[in-house]
Amino acid sequence: MKLAATLAAEEGFNPLMPHMYELVVGIFAFLVVFFVVGRMLVPRIQKTLAERTDAIEGGIKRAEEAQAEAQVLQQQYRDQLAEAKLEAARLREEAREQAAQIKAELREEAQAEARRLVEAAHAQIEADRQAAFSQLRTEIGRLSTDLAGRIVGESLEDDARQSRIVDRFLDELENSNAQAVR
Numbered sequence: 001m002k003l004a005a006t007l008a009a010e011e012g013f014n015p016l017m018p019h020m021y022e023l024v025v026g027i028f029a030f031l032v033v034f035f036v037v038g039r040m041l042v043p044r045i046q047k048t049l050a051e052r053t054d055a056i057e058g059g060i061k062r063a064e065e066a067q068a069e070a071q072v073l074q075q076q077y078r079d080q081l082a083e084a085k086l087e088a089a090r091l092r093e094e095a096r097e098q099a100a101q102i103k104a105e106l107r108e109e110a111q112a113e114a115r116r117l118v119e120a121a122h123a124q125i126e127a128d129r130q131a132a133f134s135q136l137r138t139e140i141g142r143l144s145t146d147l148a149g150r151i152v153g154e155s156l157e158d159d160a161r162q163s164r165i166v167d168r169f170l171d172e173l174e175n176s177n178a179q180a181v182r
Contacts, residue, residue, distance in 0.1 A: 141166030 018026075144166060 137166075137170060139169070144169060 141163070149164070
């Protein structure tokens with residue numbers, strides 16, 4: 001150490017100041033590194049940064065576009081839902097109207113069927129009454145003829161005569177009933 005201190009004192013060596021050849025080599029090395037970094041690395045770094053910036057900005061733009069499209073689709077969905085609700089309400093109303101119409105038609109058909117059955121029953125009753133009246137008339141005629149034959153003491157077996165007598169008797173009976181009712 002003494003030697004280094006003596007050499008430094010002799011040469012006028014300043015430890016803060018490097019030698020000239022170190023300075024030249026350092027400046028040359030700095031320029032080479034600066035050139036390599038400036039020409040090769042900086043453009044690549046700038047290109048990578050630009051790509052990342054574009055990717056981020058493009059992602060944001062795509063996200064905004066996707067969000068706008070989602071809002072449009074959501075509004076379309078809401079519109080379709082509202083339209084479907086209106087259509088369902090319209091269909092329900094049509095179904096109610098059809099049900100009321102069918103109910104009225106069925107009621108009308110039932111009433112018509114009831115009237116037809118009542119009319120058929122009246123017709124059957126009238127036919128039965130006419131048959132009973134005819135049967136009763138025949139029976140009354142036979143009994144009257146038998147009674148008249150017993151009273152007169154003569155047989156009234158002649159059918160034509162018997163029929164005329166019975167008809168005349170019943171006509172007189174009906175006329176007397178009709179006059180009594182008036």
